[in-house]
Amino acid sequence: MYKYDAIDQKIVDERVAQFRGQTERFLAGQLSEEEFRPLRLQNGLYVQKHAPMLRVAIPYGQLSSKQVRMLAHIARKYDRGYGHFTTRQNIQYNWPELKNVPDILADLATVEMHAIQTSGNCIRNTTSDQFAGVAHDELIDPRPYAELIRQWSTFHPEFAYLPRKFKIAINGATEDRAGTLFHDIGIHTVKDDSGEVAFRILVGGGLGRTPILGHVIHESLPKQHLFTYLDAILRVYNRFGRRDNMYKARIKILVKELGLEKFRAEVEAEWAHLKDGPSTLTQAEIDRVAEHFVDPAYESLPAVDADFEHHLLESKAFARWVERNVFGHKKSGYAAVTLSLKKTGVAPGDATDTQLDAVADLADTFSFGEIRVSHEQNLILADVKKHDLFAVWQRAKNLGFATPNIGLLTDIISCPGGDFCSLANAKSIPIAEAIQRRFDDLDYLFDIGDLAINISGCMNACGHHHVGHIGILGVDKHGAEFYQVTIGGNQGFNGKNDAALGKVIGPSFAQDEMADVVEKLIKTYVSLRHQDELFLDTAKRVGLDPFKASVYDRNVDKDAAKNAAKPSGHAEAEVANV
Numbered sequence: 001m002y003k004y005d006a007i008d009q010k011i012v013d014e015r016v017a018q019f020r021g022q023t024e025r026f027l028a029g030q031l032s033e034e035e036f037r038p039l040r041l042q043n044g045l046y047v048q049k050h051a052p053m054l055r056v057a058i059p060y061g062q063l064s065s066k067q068v069r070m071l072a073h074i075a076r077k078y079d080r081g082y083g084h085f086t087t088r089q090n091i092q093y094n095w096p097e098l099k100n101v102p103d104i105l106a107d108l109a110t111v112e113m114h115a116i117q118t119s120g121n122c123i124r125n126t127t128s129d130q131f132a133g134v135a136h137d138e139l140i141d142p143r144p145y146a147e148l149i150r151q152w153s154t155f156h157p158e159f160a161y162l163p164r165k166f167k168i169a170i171n172g173a174t175e176d177r178a179g180t181l182f183h184d185i186g187i188h189t190v191k192d193d194s195g196e197v198a199f200r201i202l203v204g205g206g207l208g209r210t211p212i213l214g215h216v217i218h219e220s221l222p223k224q225h226l227f228t229y230l231d232a233i234l235r236v237y238n239r240f241g242r243r244d245n246m247y248k249a250r251i252k253i254l255v256k257e258l259g260l261e262k263f264r265a266e267v268e269a270e271w272a273h274l275k276d277g278p279s280t281l282t283q284a285e286i287d288r289v290a291e292h293f294v295d296p297a298y299e300s301l302p303a304v305d306a307d308f309e310h311h312l313l314e315s316k317a318f319a320r321w322v323e324r325n326v327f328g329h330k331k332s333g334y335a336a337v338t339l340s341l342k343k344t345g346v347a348p349g350d351a352t353d354t355q356l357d358a359v360a361d362l363a364d365t366f367s368f369g370e371i372r373v374s375h376e377q378n379l380i381l382a383d384v385k386k387h388d389l390f391a392v393w394q395r396a397k398n399l400g401f402a403t404p405n406i407g408l409l410t411d412i413i414s415c416p417g418g419d420f421c422s423l424a425n426a427k428s429i430p431i432a433e434a435i436q437r438r439f440d441d442l443d444y445l446f447d448i449g450d451l452a453i454n455i456s457g458c459m460n461a462c463g464h465h466h467v468g469h470i471g472i473l474g475v476d477k478h479g480a481e482f483y484q485v486t487i488g489g490n491q492g493f494n495g496k497n498d499a500a501l502g503k504v505i506g507p508s509f510a511q512d513e514m515a516d517v518v519e520k521l522i523k524t525y526v527s528l529r530h531q532d533e534l535f536l537d538t539a540k541r542v543g544l545d546p547f548k549a550s551v552y553d554r555n556v557d558k559d560a561a562k563n564a565a566k567p568s569g570h571a572e573a574e575v576a577n578v
Helices: 006-027 033-041 065-078 098-109 143-153 223-240 251-258 260-274 283-293 306-314 316-325 353-366 386-399 429-438 442-448 511-528 535-542 545-551 558-562 570-576
Strands: 045-047 052-056 062-064 082-085 091-093 168-171 185-191 197-203 215-222 326-328 334-339 350-352 370-373 379-385 453-456 470-477 480-487
Touching: 006 033, 006 098, 033 045, 052 098, 062 065, 065 082, 065 091, 065 098, 065 353, 065 370, 143 168, 143 223, 143 283, 197 223, 215 223, 215 260, 223 251, 223 260, 251 260, 306 316, 306 386, 316 326, 316 334, 316 386, 316 442, 334 386, 350 353, 353 370, 353 379, 353 386, 379 386, 429 453, 429 511, 442 511, 470 511, 480 511, 511 535, 511 545, 535 545
Parallel strands: 168 185, 453 470
Antiparallel strands: 045 052, 052 091, 062 370, 082 091, 082 350, 185 197, 197 215, 326 334, 334 379, 370 379, 470 480
């Protein structure tokens, strides 16, 4: 992973000193709240419902064991003994005292971490695939380019005050596990006709109040032009993006209003002044950063490990965990392990200081001292020998991190919601817990198969509810907390390019109805599915009406729905093998 050089460290240390002085002046009454607000936002400090919240950057979701131990130390010393991993691959602390935040930032700086640009109208933390560098389906490792983008965007003088926040994601695999279609800029690493690295650039995606899928603006951008082209996009946005209405200030609105071709023409015109200029990316700079992302000291291992195979046969529980939580690795004899932070009764994405210390120990023992964070709010050990998987599983069980539910209904993505966030219309965590408790039968979960439930407490969509197969949005209804349900959303990470936004099924529901509503949706799916058909496929085939009928207690001809758009011949065989 990337290691700071002297310049990196100096920049972060200087920022800590600056913010310490700013905080001291604010607490002494020398700065007003209005004057202090942009200063704290530049350092990831929000004012939430009950206390300040500090968001710490985890660039492209990659951590060392030393850094994870520091996160545990901060949770223990400055917070209430836990942290919350977010859908942006960051970590948040919900209870720090303002006077202690400079000390937290100083501690973070000792392990090459910071909270810079995790809030405010600037370029936020660049995200990527949690399996980058090890995935069996990877075409190009995106991490060196993610790091280059981080260095380019941090303290970029032109883009420190954009019309609105700005998010970039980069993916290098066949499957888009980075959700690039739902970012302001999405980047796919590809090969051009001559076999050189290039980039497919998407623009104008986003969720929130106006969810929109991104558009391809450049099909194959030569790698040396990455920064100049990104500069051109950001300059056009900075010039034409609205500043009079925060709800219409994102780049997705600008692209929609101008139209993609007009927006592309503006970018091309701006790029003409930048192309081949001082910001052109050199091979030497790519090589400098790429040196930090070489493979660890892998052993030569057989593809089949006898002990691993024995444990699979002897332990059904272990086999289940392997099926859901273990991901294929590019290196023979190795695997990537997802540690589930979705145990029933725990807020999705939360981890205690004790658990974080234990995860750091696991990483040191089994995975070359590295940990990843997924935007599904789980943790990953990316380089585990198959021979060690049984031992990792046993230790993960003792931590509460071995729930075999990755990709299943209880692997819920959820924002903190109204329990913490002052922007939320409704709570998210109690809804997630109620659904998890309702579906605690693992046999039933495995029978249902892949199903994504995403929960957001407000239209800001921090829980990505728009792209959940079942999405849940907290809404305010005459001062009471209610929940709107969508069906059919999809991140589009399965190589089919079938990303989609969910459709609202009807009027919202009260909090105590939500577990029943989800159960009715699942029962409807089970009654209508073809053999081995997943929820999303059934929803596409039969449409919303049968699901609406089930939750609003309307009569429905289930036989007719079951036969709706029924495939025949070869197509039916394809559905059966989904």
